[in-house]
Amino acid sequence: MKRVIIGLSGGVDSSVAAYILKEQGYEVIGLFMKNWHDDSVTISDECPWLDDSNDAMLVADKLGIPFQTVDLSEQYKERIVDYMFNEYEKGRTPNPDVLCNREIKFDVFMKIALELGADYVATGHYCRKGTVNKNGEEVYQLLAGVDGNKDQSYFLCQLSQDQLAKSLFPIGELTKPEVREIAAKLDLVTADKKDSQGLCFIGKVKLPDFLQQQLKPKEGVIVEVSKNNSKFNKEDIQFNSKEEELVYLSRKMNFTEEDGKVVGKHQGAHYFTKGQRKGLGVGGTVEPLFVIDTNVDDNIIYTGQGKAHPGIYKTALFIDNEELHWVRPDLKLENGNSMQVMARIRYRQTLEKATLYKVESGLYIEFENPQSAIAEGQFAAWYLEDELVGSGVIS
Template identity: 35%
Template sequence: MRLIAAMSGGVDSAVAAARAVDAGHDVTGVHLALSRNPKSYRSGARGCCSIEDAGDARRAADVIGIPFFVWDMSDEFADEVVDDFIAEYTAGRTPNPCLRCNEKIKFAAVLERAVALGFDGVVTGHYARLVTSEGTAGEVVELHRAVDHGKDQSYVLGVLTQDQLARSVFPLGDDPKTLVREEAARRGLQVANKPDSHDICFIADGDNAGWLADKLGPRPGPIVDETGAEVGAHDGAYAFTIGQRKGLRLGVPAADGKPRFVLDIEPVSGTVTVGPREHLAIDAIEGIKPLWCDEPPVGPLACTVQLRAHGDEHRATVTVDGDVVRVELADPATGIAPGQACVIYEGTRVVGSATIARTSRSVAA
């Protein structure tokens, strides 16, 4: 196959490209320029989207022996990821920009351009596995968790459709990260020991609240307890997320002296409600904007769901009603915010995902 290798400048995408070449594919490396102003993004060898990464990706392509290009996708990234991030926080929700980037940029815009140029698909360094099986309508490409659960990235790929999965190649899903780094060193790739990235690439210093304040300006409002009594004030509700404990700067301590957590964010009035940890517990979720890796479930599905990028799996029953996904959790989960993704699993297989719109709370005894 003719493949585009999406090369971030990190070790994973470099080894994935090299393995695709070893497998006999005709591979062309591509690095995505995502910032309209590169100085506004973080610098340093952070493993994704930094200023130095294009050079690291180019050097890796030279070692592998493949053609290399830089694609400017800064407009698409600003429209689909950065602007969406701002809009979601403004609406009192907590988005996942990396998941959005996978959906709209790496596996939509890139794949669309690749196919238009005559390529068959895209190879990336994501830790996930693809398994081909027989479905009711023919061959189905299933998305599964990686063997290394500590590096598994199937959660942020749960937005991919069957058409996108059929044109995707994930060569790293069967190996732990340690072996990938060792292989990179053997291949002479300078990125073998480059650190992974954990921050949002377009927020250079990692200060989400400060970045949002600069974009949105002060929007003061009250912090109240569950009775409605004002216990503090803030300069912008966008600086908070459900489950947050630190940085609340409450002027009135809780009667029992225990820490308080953000329970709710009301974006219109700017009211942030805080309360005890046990009041964060939820046992039901309503999801919207579902995306299915194949066909949606028919009837109640006994499954597990993952509610954060590096969170635990929760036993659940999922029911789909058109564009609404209802999730009943067998055991309560805490700190779950609207805007996050609920990714549905059947064993290790990803069924699909939905954006969390509402949650129902269970107060622990």
């Protein structure tokens, strides 16, 4: 009887995952991760982790499995929260959920589970694990969840072969309605519970309020750049190589205040991200303003009217070698090689046709269609059919 320790979050997905594992004959232990307890930054008066841990305990009780809480708040602050502040300060847009899976759930938590004698760690993610045999060795696959609407493989895009080897995803073959139905039949307290929103484990927070704890407000100007600005002219440039073209297509636009007109003020460029519309507080334009770029050094936000503004779109991005990760190391591209894939730059985005190009310094992804709001610091992930094979941080 193999032992599985499941991260019981107090939500419906992990509750049903625990039930399925028990039905499959595993010895199941529920562990609740307490990762955050600074309630000063949550929007509502609720104390999310307390409610969640109570719900997790009630589910464990109902399913008849042992339950305990483990406090990982120190590691969470160090590896996730500090990283977030650091990234925003640099004018990048981090993805704490991807990081939380790599650093907390499948690293710190997994080590604790294995010390407790677990054979596997399980979570309530909507994704699947597969295996292929390559040269007599078992290679693990990270596959999309059956429910296309809820597929969460993107959030696990940084997992390694070692982490996948010890992971189980019991609800990957189910759809969300099916999961809720099972929970209702079992009369679990989490059956109708809303999905958690906001930052992984912190709950609903106003991001600027959260960031203001460490990144001080600093007044700067909002500049509106016209879509007719000469910088957006696609002049016919002759490139000497494919790499030269990719460098051009993935470049960061260098705007200056002279490229537009000042239309408002803001309290800190580091609170904003590319493609953002809310929080600018500028009215009187024909179409709403969207952030097309930020400059944290000069503390200027550059904006453009309408979501079709050319400043929001790019067809290529670059990932530095240090930020490049292959879930399937056996499929890794060698320098000078390319690969046709389907890729996404954010969770829930539909997969887009793209080509990977491996160069000396890293990897370029060129999309067939222009992509909106490619933000530095976010993760790009690429797939072969329904298998996520690699990912990296956008440079």
